[in-house]
């Protein structure tokens with residue numbers, strides 16, 4: 001067993017931690033503009049002077065000095081699908097520190113305050129975020145748990161396999177109201193099957209379906225399609241946008257972006273892709289929404305016809321190791337002692353006995369000898385089943401103390417369906 005010292009984690013300045021406080025509705029115009037300034041964008045749209053309906057100001061944090069908003073942070077109360085269940089999750093957002101205040105430990109103070117408060121409240125064993133840069137959050141125990149595919153293909157060359165199951169339903173273009181009416185209940189029925197999905201109430205659907213011209217990057221407004229079985233049941237939906245383009249020799253160079261695609265079964269998935277790939281004049285079909293293990297690559301006749309550029313999507317942090325590990329299911333039985341290194345959240349640091357099986361899990365403190373030694377960010381990476389613990393072991397990040405423990409844990413932490421994250425927040 002190796003006994004390497006925990007990685008150096010910046011200590012938070014207690015005065016900075018104490019100076020952070022929630023923002024208010026009156027302060028929102030300054031708070032929102034401070035965020036826009038740091039992200040390098042001009043604030044536009046209806047939510048410049050008032051917060052979006054999804055905002056939770058009581059969970060926000062601001063550092064205000066002489067009326068100047070020097071730092072911002074927020075948390076959304078989310079519900080995340082994990083292998084075999086759904087788990088209340090703190091969705092970390094709005095993280096900015098003014099260039100006037102950089103590298104003085106303000107972010108570290110924000111992370112300290114957020115994780116302490118989420119831990120103390122005891123209702124959210126996980127925290128999650130989308131990272132602006134890959135180097136920011138690892139030191140605080142976060143790791144990418146969902147990877148997105150970055151799919152691109154030329155529909156004039158990519159062919160679906162001839163042996164895919166064929167739907168006897170219909171794919172139809174619909175308006176936004178009909179799309180929403182059908183998509184909301186279908187997503188609600190399916191979201192628990194796919195780790196990485198988030199619960200969406202009407203505020204989050206409003207947000208997801210907003211289609212501001214400023215956000216289209218020259219593409220059309222969104223088009224909406226439903227797939228309906230012969231008995232009228234809606235079994236899938238997709239939304240997409242297009243951009244016209246021509247080469248100097250007047251050859252088509254159009255683009256099509258798939259914004260969303262949900263299918264209840266394989267024939268529906270085939271029908272939706274057949275529809276999307278059937279667009280003439282398009283030479284590049286792309287999607288940033290599909291997960292890195294999306295079935296599409298297995299559906300085409302030539303796997304090289306689908307190019308992928310995977311990148312990290314949802315980052316996860318186990319706020320409370322015991323409760324987080326007990327909240328998911330394990331496809332193969334596991335009974336191991338994990339020695340977890342967590343320098344930033346010492347309440348997690350130490351030995352945990354994990355007993356898991358397909359119907360659930362239990363995880364509690366133990367003083368037995370460990371079978372595996374790993375960092376809390378390694379547990380975050382494998383938690384949704386999208387990253388193999390065996391790979392982290394081969395990378396030198398996980399230490400195997402009991403022979404066979406890596407193979408067992410790798411199998412038990414996996415999940416038959418790879419995670420996806422269609423909702424950046």
Ligand SMILES: CC(=O)SCCNC(=O)CCNC(=O)[C@H](O)C(C)(C)COP(=O)(O)OP(=O)(O)OC[C@H]1O[C@@H](n2cnc3c(N)ncnc32)[C@H](O)[C@@H]1OP(=O)(O)O
Nearest residue numbers: 010093094095096097102103104105106107108129132135
């Ligand atoms: C979930 C989201 O909202 S993602 C959005 C994140 N926000 C942005 O990217 C906006 C632009 N950037 C910023 O606002 C700031 O630079 C932040 C928030 C990234 C960092 O804030 P700071 O207060 O400067 O960070 P802080 O001083 O606490 O730094 C803590 C440690 O992280 C490191 N760090 C900070 N930013 C970065 C970065 N972008 N990449 C790599 N390391 C970083 C620091 O070097 C420091 O490590 P050290 O102690 O070993 O030197």
